[in-house]
Amino acid sequence: MxxxxxxxxxxxxxxxxxxxxxxxxxxLILEMYRQGQTILAVLHDNQRVADFxxxxxxxxxxxxxxxxxxxxxxxxSHARSA
Numbered sequence: 001m002x003x004x005x006x007x008x009x010x011x012x013x014x015x016x017x018x019x020x021x022x023x024x025x026x027x028l029i030l031e032m033y034r035q036g037q038t039i040l041a042v043l044h045d046n047q048r049v050a051d052f053x054x055x056x057x058x059x060x061x062x063x064x065x066x067x068x069x070x071x072x073x074x075x076x077s078h079a080r081s082a
Contacts, residue, residue, distance in 0.1 A: 008032055010041040014048065026052055046073055 010029070014022045030052065033039050043049050049056055049069060056069040058076050065072045 004035070005037065007038045007040060010039065012042055012044070014043070014045065049073065 053069050056072045058065045
C-alpha cells in the first residue's frame, strides 16, 4: 500500500484481524482517501461501511444501489423488509 495508485481494491480487509489492527487499517484507508485515492472495498459489515465510507455501491442478486452511504443503507434495508 506504499504506492500512490489511483484505485485501491480491498476484499474484506478487516476479516481475521483484531480491533486495534482494524482501527489502524481504517486510519490508513482514510488517509489514502484524503489523498485522493479511490477506495473500492468489499465489506459485509454495514456499520463499518456507514461509519467510514461516504459513498456506497450495494450489490445483491436482485438490485444495485449507489449513492450516499447514509441514504443507500436504510433504503436497502427498507426494501428488504417490505
